[in-house]
Amino acid sequence: MTSSSCTACPTDPGGHAIAAPAPAHTTARWPAVASLTMGVFGLVMAEFLPASLLTAMASDLGISDGAAGQAVTATALVGAVAAPALPLLTRRLDRRVVMLALSALLVLSNLLAATAGSLAALLVARVMLGVALGGFWSMSAALAMRLVPENLFARAMSVILTGVSVATVCAAPIGAWMGDVWGWRSAFVAACVVSLVTLAVQAATLPALPPRDKPDLRVLAELLRRPPVRVALLAVLLVISGHFAGFTYIRPLMEQVTHLSVGAISGVLLGYGIGGFFGNFAGGWLAGRSERHAIVAGGVLIAVLAASLLVAGSSPVVTAVAITLWGFAFGAFPVGFQTWIVRAAPDQAEGAGGLMVAGFQIAIASGAIGGGLLVDRIGALGGPAFAVVALTLGTLLTLRHGPRAVARGAQ
Numbered sequence: 183m184t185s186s187s188c189t190a191c192p193t194d195p196g197g198h199a200i201a202a203p204a205p206a207h208t209t210a211r212w213p214a215v216a217s218l219t220m221g222v223f224g225l226v227m228a229e230f231l232p233a234s235l236l237t238a239m240a241s242d243l244g245i246s247d248g249a250a251g252q253a254v255t256a257t258a259l260v261g262a263v264a265a266p267a268l269p270l271l272t273r274r275l276d277r278r279v280v281m282l283a284l285s286a287l288l289v290l291s292n293l294l295a296a297t298a299g300s301l302a303a304l305l306v307a308r309v310m311l312g313v314a315l316g317g318f319w320s321m322s323a324a325l326a327m328r329l330v331p332e333n334l335f336a337r338a339m340s341v342i343l344t345g346v347s348v349a350t351v352c353a354a355p356i357g358a359w360m361g362d363v364w365g366w367r368s369a370f371v372a373a374c375v376v377s378l379v380t381l382a383v384q385a386a387t388l389p390a391l392p393p394r395d396k397p398d399l400r401v402l403a404e405l406l407r408r409p410p411v412r413v414a415l416l417a418v419l420l421v422i423s424g425h426f427a428g429f430t431y432i433r434p435l436m437e438q439v440t441h442l443s444v445g446a447i448s449g450v451l452l453g454y455g456i457g458g459f460f461g462n463f464a465g466g467w468l469a470g471r472s473e474r475h476a477i478v479a480g481g482v483l484i485a486v487l488a489a490s491l492l493v494a495g496s497s498p499v500v501t502a503v504a505i506t507l508w509g510f511a512f513g514a515f516p517v518g519f520q521t522w523i524v525r526a527a528p529d530q531a532e533g534a535g536g537l538m539v540a541g542f543q544i545a546i547a548s549g550a551i552g553g554g555l556l557v558d559r560i561g562a563l564g565g566p567a568f569a570v571v572a573l574t575l576g577t578l579l580t581l582r583h584g585p586r587a588v589a590r591g592a593q
Contacts, residue, residue, distance in 0.1 A: 210330040213387040215338050218322055220380040221281070222345030224288055225315050228295075228373050229257055230353040232308075238366040245301050253308045258543055260312025261319070265539030266402060268317035277325055277391035280317070285381040287314040292377055296370035319539040323520045324531035328391060335524075336473070339517045340466020346516065347462045350509075351455035401533050410526035411534060413583045415541045417576050418519055421481055422545035424572030425512060427553030428488050429454075431565035432505060435491065438562045440501045450502050454509035461513025468514060473521040474584035480514030481577030483507065488569040495563065522585055 232239065232253045239253075240246060272280045287310050294307035326338040357369040405411050436442045436450065461480075468476040487504040494500040519538060527534035549568070556564025 210334055210338070211387075211389065212330075212341075214329050214384075214389060215326060215341055217380070217384040217387045218281075218325065218342045219345040220376075220383055221285055221288075221318055222322065222342055223349045224285075224345075224373065224377045224380045225311070225318055226346050226349035227353040227357075227376065228288065228292055228311055228370075229315060230349060231357045231369050231373060235357055235361045235366040235369060238361050239304070242366065243298070243301055243304065253304055256305050256308040257312040257315060258546060260309050261316035262540045262543035264313045264316025265320040265543070266533070266536035268313070269320055269533055269536050270402075272317075273393055275393060277321060277328075277393065278388045281321065281325070281388060282381065282384055284314045284317045285377060285384055287311075288377045289374060289381060292370050292374035296367045296374060316536075316539055316543075319542075320536035323524045323535045323538075325391065327524060327528070327531055328394070329389075336466055336470035336517060336521050339520050340463055340469070343462050343466070343513075343516045343520075344459070347455070347459035347513065350458055351452065401530055402537065405527055405530055405533055405537060408527065410585065411523065411537070413579065414519065414522050414526055415537060417477065417580045417584065418538065418541040419545045419548065420572050420576030420579060421477065421515060422519075422542055423549035423552065424488075424569040424576060425484060425515070426546050426549030427556075427572065428484070428491075428549075428565045428569030429508065429512075431553050431557050431562065434557065434562040435495055435565065436501060436505075439495045440498055441496075442498060442501070446498070450505050453502065453506035457506045457509030458513050461510035462517065463513070464510070465514030466517045469518045469521050472585075473518040473525075474580060474586065476514040476518035477522070477580045477584065478577055480511045480518070481573050481580065483511040485570055485573040485577065487511070488566040488573065491566045492563055492570065495566070525585065 268280075291307045291310035291314065294310065295304060298304040298307060322342055323339060326342060327335055330338045356372075360369045360372060406415075433447060433451075436447050442450065465476050465480065468479065487508050490500055490504050519542075520535070523534045523538040524531045549572070552572075553565040553568045556568050558564075560567070
């Protein structure tokens with residue numbers, strides 16, 4: 183006896199369920215999915231490296247720490263533009279060729295960063311990274327849908343997003359260690375080697391993927407007119423801005439409120455990364471049954487954790503447990519939102535994915551700015567305060583208007 187369920191079937195603007203397009207293959211191509219995981223790992227690792235190498239980079243290039251920090255800003259801003267733009271600009275190209283080109287661009291970005299002799303050269307390298315980052319993220323969910331059967335899509339996205347968790351755990355501490363032992367450029371050399379290996383694996387495993395979607399500016403405008411897409415993007419803005427407002431300023435809280443040593447702070451942040459690693463799998467499992475429930479569960483948990491920091495952030499135990507569980511809860515968001523947006527617009531998955539990535543970047547910037555304003559005015563607890571409000575609103579929005587399961591199919 184078998185039964186089928188559509189836990190998050192897409193709907194048209196009128197709310198009627200529509201079937202997602204059949205994937206290109208009825209059997210899962212897990213090696214190709216794993217190559218996308220490697221790509222995500224390489225991109226996120228390269229994105230995170232400046233945070234652990236900032237002062238060394240600034241000193242070597244003869245610039246201020248603030249100027250060196252613009253390497254991070256450049257990547258985020260370019261990524262926000264590249265995410266919706268690249269599916270349009272490459273709509274006639276085989277997606278395998280596009281992904282290989284983006285991975286090659288990552289290799290060049292790391293190589294240029296490792297040899298940069300000025301701020302201008304470093305910024306060029308980071309702009310190249312932003313293009314690769316935005317393009318890769320915007321297309322990864324659409325490609326995952328074509329590499330595995332529909333019922334395995336959420337699992338495939340969870341595998342791909344494992345690259346984020348692994349990079350979060352190891353990029354910063356390994357980068358800082360390599361920078362201390364061999365100089366900051368050595369970390370980018372290592373990133374270049376990783377990206378070269380990734381390019382080779384993708385060349386060996388990715389099948390031909392002729393363009394299927396035909397995104398253009400009119401398509402993006404049409405997507406924004408769809409209520410499910412608009413709701414998903416608004417939920418991203420609230421939930422992700424709340425997360426980043428809280429987590430971006432978590433170190434000042436640990437220093438000024440909890441009074442932890444530098445070693446203890448590093449240990450707590452490692453706990454956050456490990457929590458995120460396991461949370462990614464838990465989020466993928468839950469999103470496979472209902473992305474709405476995955477996002478709501480993560481949002482509720484982080485809102486409660488942020489509130490616990492407001493009430494008892496002076497306790498080292500409360501802070502350590504809260505931040506570790508925060509990482510675990512965040513694991514539900516990437517796979518949950520990616521699954522939501524692609525299933526909300528399966529006929530234009532690449533365009534919808536681009537809008538989602540752009541929404542993430544805008545949310546990151548909004549959270550950093552909003553949390554920073556509160557931190558400047560009320561102290562280190564401003565970040566968690568912003569998180570409580572934004573996550574509560576985003577979770578309620580998702581609970582009320584997020585994708586819902588339809589009736590189970592006949593047995």
